[in-house]
Amino acid sequence: MKKRVVITGLGVCAPKGVGVSDFLNTLKKGESGIAFHQELAALGFSCQIAGKPEVTPSILEAFFSPLQRKGLRASGIVYGVIAGMDAWADAGLEKAAKEEPDWDSGIVFGAGTLGVDTFREAIHLIDANKTRRLGSTTVIQTMASGISAYLGGILGCGNQVTTNSSACGTGTEGLIMGYERIRSGMASRMLVGSTSDSGPYVWGGFDAMRILPSKYNDNPILASRPMSDSAAGFVPGSGAGALVLESLDSALKRGATIYAEVLGGAVNSGGQRGNGSMTAPNSTAVQRCIKAAIKDAEVQGRDIDVINGHLTATKKDVDEIRNWSEALQRRGIDFPYINSTKGIVGHCLAASGSIESVATVLQLKEGLVFGNQNCPDIHPEILAYVDASKIPQQTIQYQPKIAAKASFGFGDVNACVIFKEYPK
């Protein structure tokens, strides 16, 4: 017997959205978290803009002890801990008592890179024959699972505590992993999320691939243009998102607030075959993933009310829309509402799936569809599949019952999850 799984806590540390209430406000108003960074200009980047959460010293002090703050340079840990602890508190959960962990609570908190700045500092010390000066935290600030290890220790989780990594699919994949664990009865609560650190050493490789916009350095808020005819590449972002997943039984027993239900999900890979490659998704695989998620959720394509796409603001947006249309067998005015959170926060890489899942769940909770930014000029090939009214330019009042969220990553990997409104 499959357990029903619900969402009882949300946390986020996003560009222009540190904390769920700030993030909700930003999404409603359609404000931009993208800004010019002098650091990138000084290093001669083509794209000198990015999305970066503003973590003030007082926020840092609220989440980290003086000892934890000492030498803490891994921004992936900073963002992940803020989002993860926020979600845990939002769910009304406590840290485990000092002597014994909470055996029924676990963590899947993904990362692409976690602490590139710490890694860079370590390389400089090692090359200067000063390895002994690294201190005790270099390993945990640079190992991929540093974030789940950090959160696991703070919260005292005694179930599975791990980090997944599947490029820009990481956040959505991790959510599905946690969901499956609760559904199968192996855990009662799973903190799922993902984090992505900031800075030139994280984003440089993408700049070198010439897939970031270079013409918006003077006008950063207009740069991220998902679904637009003038989309010029994705704007690099960073941050973290987190959700507390919980068995319905456990949530009801605790009297927890329920944001939404997770109905099902699917992950797959296009194997870098067909039109898939290291950097481009195989359309057949994307459609199979969407269809598998819908089947797993025991709903139909026609039941989807709103889609939060991967939609990064590259030429691939058109392919994605076609894949949704063909997988759901819906087009024109019959196509669901669709939006991309990346117009606001940029592409937060490994963190994108979890930050955008938080946004998707907020739509179900608040009865809203958040507006798309910077696409008054919807791409004509997208309009061939979707009526313009289904791509809201501003936030609209609409209570979706079922929402789909998908993420795709380098390596030709896909993840799609289906959420359902939980009646109040």
Added chain:
Amino acid sequence: MRKEERFRTLKNIVKVYLPEDVSEEAIEAESNFTSELNINSANLVDIVLDVEDAFHIKIENDDMDQMKTVRDALYIIDQKLLNKA
């Protein structure tokens, strides 16, 4: 630097690494870093680095192995400063 001053400097370094339930007042000459002050053994590495910076000395791995208590640490610091002079 006088003896009391060296103790105060060391105490200021060590207090950062104390767990939440151990107070600064607990740091005495006889205190054992790990078994009494409950300092995570990984953090002893960081205490050594902070001591090196504060006293402008270099503490070798062998010295660190001898550093069980606050008194041990002060003795090693004294020796290093003496050798330096």
